[in-house]
Amino acid sequence: MRTLTYFVATSLDGFIADPKGGFGDFLFEGDHMTALFEEYPDTLPAQGREAMGIDAPNQHFDTVLMGRATYQVPGGLPSPYPHLRQYVASSRLSTTPIDVEVVADPLTKVRELKAETGLGIWLCGGGRLAATLLPEIDELMLKVHPIVLGKGIPLFAGEFPTTRFAKASTRTFDTGVIFTTYTKADTP
Structure with missing residues (x-):
């Protein structure tokens, strides 16, 4: 069975973007980016892959799911991945390129996707969608940046049940960014 992984950058105070959806305060240079490019090239948008000459096969994910605001980030691509x-x-979204499918019921769609064979499913953002999909999230991969935003789009937004995760791994980079992976904990 495939897994759903919420792989996202976050500030120390738990925001994945500023109040307008921007992420310019996050660090985009340094050793954590080298690790990201080498180990997770499938999470880079098309223009980033092209600029860096990355044509590697997908290593972790073959599917991406994102909220409307994440998809329509200013300066974004009509087909980012x-x-x-x-x-x-x-x-609300009605028109997209042919290779981008709009889904009104993401929970049902994720359950359908998880029943298929293939690589993992990447939850790219946003906070409301993450809260909706929390029952199906198998893994959290947080790229914690050494910044405090004070306000913005939270990692999880809205109402959701308490869900326990267990730490699987942590990597600290010279930039101060920490990659921490959590897997869904067994419930008692």
Whole structure:
């Protein structure tokens, strides 16, 4: 069975973007980026892959799911991850390129995708979608940046049940960024 991984950058105070959805305060240079490029090239958008000459096969994910605001980030691409199957959770979005599918019921869609064979499913953002999909999230991969935003889009937004995760690994980089992976804990 495939897994759903919420792989996302976050500030020390738990925000994945500023109040307008921007992420310019996060660190985009340094040894953590080298690790990201080498180990998770499937999470880089098409223009980043092209600029860096990355044409590596997908290593971890073959599908990406994102919220409408993440998909429509200013300056974004109409098809940001053409090397993955792309889904956008939205009840308002009506037009997308042919390789981007809009889904109104992301929980049902994730359950369908998890029943298929293939690589993992990457939950790219946002906070409301993460809260909706929390029952199906198998793994959290947090890229914690050494910044405090004070306000913005939270890692999880809205109402959701308490869910326990167990730490699987932690890597600290010279930039101060920490990659921490958590897996869903067995419930008592």
